[in-house]
Amino acid sequence: MxxxxxxxxxxxxxxxxxxxxxxxxxxxxxxxxxxxxxxxxxxxxxxxxxxxxxxxxxxxxxxxxxxxxxxxxxxxxxxxxxxxxxxxxxxxxxxxxxxxxxxxxxxxxxxxxxxxxxxxxxxxxxxxxxxxxxxxxxxxxxxxxxxxxxxxxxxxxxxxxxxxxxxxxxxxxxxxxxxxxxxxxxxxxxxxxxxxxxxxxxxxxxxxxxxxxxxxxxxxxxxxxxxxxxxxxxxxxxxxxxxxxxxxxxxxxxxxxxxxxxxxxxxxxxxxxxxxxxxxxxxxxxxxxxxxxxNQKFWQDDKIKKAAKTKNAKAFTKRKTELKSDLFSEVYMQTGKQFDPTILTIIWARRFAGYKRADLLLFDIERFERLISNEKYPVQIIWAGKPYPFDYGAIDSFNYLVNYSKPRKNITVLTGYEIELSKKLKEGSNIWLNTPRITREASGTSGMTAAMNGSVNVSTNDGWIPEFVKDGKNCFVFPEVDHNLPSWDQDRLDSESLYDILENKVLPTYYDSPKKWQEIVFNGIDDVLPEFGSxxxxxxxxxxxx
Structure with missing residues (x-):
């Protein structure tokens, strides 16, 4: 030796x-x-x-x-x-x-x-x-x-x-x-x-x-x-x-x-x-x-990097579709659901901790059901992440999402959230959803590696986001709520903002203004690097x- x-x-x-x-x-x-x-x-x-x-x-x-x-x-x-x-x-x-x-x-x-x-x-x-x-x-x-x-x-x-x-x-x-x-x-x-x-x-x-x-x-x-x-x-x-x-x-x-x-x-x-x-x-x-x-070299897909450098929207879309298909074969293998690469895909994936609010999307069930059954602007949603193995509250919230998504064809929960799956999710998402209560997330780096791969952050203005944000130009950010309010009130206000952003900004832009969408995507890649590279x-x- x-x-x-x-x-x-x-x-x-x-x-x-x-x-x-x-x-x-x-x-x-x-x-x-x-x-x-x-x-x-x-x-x-x-x-x-x-x-x-x-x-x-x-x-x-x-x-x-x-x-x-x-x-x-x-x-x-x-x-x-x-x-x-x-x-x-x-x-x-x-x-x-x-x-x-x-x-x-x-x-x-x-x-x-x-x-x-x-x-x-x-x-x-x-x-x-x-x-x-x-x-x-x-x-x-x-x-x-x-x-x-x-x-x-x-x-x-x-x-x-x-x-x-x-x-x-x-x-x-x-x-x-x-x-x-x-x-x-x-x-x-x-x-x-x-x-x-x-x-x-x-x-x-x-x-x-x-x-x-x-x-x-x-x-x-x-x-x-x-x-x-x-x-x-x-x-x-x-x-x-x-x-x-x-x-x-x-x-x-x-x-x-x-x-x-x-x-x-x-x-x-x-x-x-x-x-x-x-x-x-x-x-x-x-x-x-x-x-x-x-680390850019490890996390950013090479073809995405190349397409972003030359602002080649065609090459970007081709590669993004391939990466979405890779991710969706994982979805199919784990849950038997067939996701469609042409549909806007929202991903929430990180540690399952209470303040990160994995279930914020489901705060108003009626509004959530409208969102996932909208035929004009279809969506697909994936959750993934690991709770601490003895945090039974977080595990319960994970299982609630599993049971809720089971009968619905366009929402699902994946297990095995480690580096390999994390990479696939970042490369295969259109929207990276980040929902911590304000001041509770020290930094939160998953949105950085998602942005490197042309996924658009939709986030509360917490952690690293205030240093990156150009709202509507490189990401979409919730209006700030007072973090001294009771949790229930914060969650109610933030969930309303989230539905508004998705219904009125994200979905219409993605489906009706693909050029504008592509611009936001490229801006996100430009603005995340080299500033948020390690x-x-x-x-x-x-x-x-x-």
Whole structure:
């Protein structure tokens, strides 16, 4: 076995402006369908970042986790409702780096953590070290820590953070250390505590906060975390009380914001929301906006790219029809429904979380029924996305859509929402529907990759959209509602806007003014790139954060 992965290694000489050694910690990486160890947007974002870092010859590596069962495999019960399966994964393209470290976890003084490496030549990324505790010599319980991404058992979940942060930092040490340690979200927080004890300076630590959702900003009891080994050593009560907030709790985001020299939010709007969220905590670092982005080379169809460059409407339509047919064979295979490539196709596909409102279209059932039975302006609608496997409310909403769409020939729900299906949906859609309650979506990158493929965003003005929007020219945006209103009122107003936009703007333009429609499509492609391509983002991280 080659030993080059025992030290800091790249297959190129790093570009001069990207020469700082950066270790990027993330709980999930969505690199390719073949490496299904991610849950959603956070992983897709990290994957695009690692691809662009490689394309720009940056001196960066990724530190992540090798999930034995991935997140979960989304299948169906016999009545077509959702079923979560947990299947062991095998990736023979990963190589044993030969690096192994030991950490103390709970009462176990010696849990072994081994690093497998994803080499750059496999998928065109910087080297990514994936950590596993499924190592000979570990007891059974320790071996199961890296079984499931976002395990529902709280003690296991804490152990996962300790493995990513503490063992990850020790792996970076074994590689010769880094100039900058970047935490992508708070999951790897123990890295900062450990590094601080090792004399790593504050100026070397940076942090990205991704979510304005309370559930996304983990908070646990300080003494409980101390017993788990979260801080890399046993902290005294005095030390704990210095770290704690909200009556003895450790808030991962607050701690990371305090220990980092600088932090970033993932859109301009999210930076404002974040600054407001954390302003009452003493000692938090400055939060700047670095808007999320996605990798053009991976996500954009080549023929669509070519047609957009030359503004060749004929070539675009031909290719779009082919891509729709590809997607519709998936629809046919999964649900037995025959969709028509000439019909306007609306897609809602992302993580099934309450605030994203998958079922907003069905808020007014009578109006929805009119929309889907309009013969003058026919539509087809597809939903897809993964709820958290133990979020029974989100699963119920998924199943409601499955049952509702079953008898109707032009609406359907697909399972297996991972990179491959995501790509097909973005390439095969005419409308990419994005319906989060305003201020709740930090960035939301799926609309970027949809726009790259000539799908028109119909969206609330949240996340990255305010930086992109030219309403009616490159996308269609809902009038803003007051986000302080009760959820029911927000949903009612937003659903009315959604029906109005579809009935009065989208459908008439698509069917009656194809030239105008094509213009909107091309504008969307022009405006999304290069601004929302991840080369811009990866460059901005070096310039403004590192």
């Amino acid at each position: 080659s030993s080059k992965y025992n030290q800091w290694y790249h297959p190129y000489t790093p570009a001069k402006k990207f020469s700082k050694k950066v270790a990027y910690f993330s709980m999930e990486f969505g690199i390719d369908q073949a490496l299904n160890i991610y849950s959603g947007g956070l992983g897709f974002l990290a994957g695009s970042h690692m691809r662009s870092a490689f394309e720009l010859k940056q001196n960066q590596i990724g530190i992540g986790m090798l999930w034995k069962y991935g997140y979960y495999d989304q299948n169906r019960n016999e009545d077509q409702t959702m079923k979560a399966d947990f299947t062991e994964k095998h990736f023979d393209f990963l190589e044993d780096s030969g690096l192994e470290v030991e950490i103390k976890l709970h009462d176990n003084p010696s849990v072994k953590v081994r690093a497998m490496v994803l080499k750059p030549e496999i998928f065109g990324t910087v080297p990514i070290y994936l950590l596993t505790t499924d190592v000979q010599g570990n007891d059974h319980l320790s071996r199961t820590i890296t079984n499931h991404l976002y395990d529902s058992n709280e003690v296991t979940r804490v152990s996962q953070s300790i493995v990513l942060g503490l063992a990850g930092a020790k792996i970076v040490e074994a590689l010769g250390g880094a100039d900058v340690y970047h935490l992508n979200e708070g999951h790897g927080l123990p890295a900062f505590y450990y590094l601080r004890d090792q004399g790593v300076k504050k100026s070397q630590m940076v942090f990205t906060t991704h979510t304005p959702e309370k559930a996304g900003n983990e908070e646990r009891e300080a003494r409980f975390l101390n017993r788990c080994g979260f801080f890399g050593r046993n902290l005294s009560n005095d030390e704990l009380s210095k770290e704690a907030v909200n009556g003895g709790m450790i808030n991962y985001t607050v701690s990371a914001l305090r220990m980092a020299k600088k932090s970033n939010a993932v859109s301009k709007l999210h930076a404002k929301v974040s600054q407001d969220m954390w302003k009452d905590f003493k000692g938090v670092s400055k939060i700047i906006p670095i808007t999320n982005a996605q 080369k811009r983002m990866a460059t901005q991280y070096y310039k403004e954060l590192y």
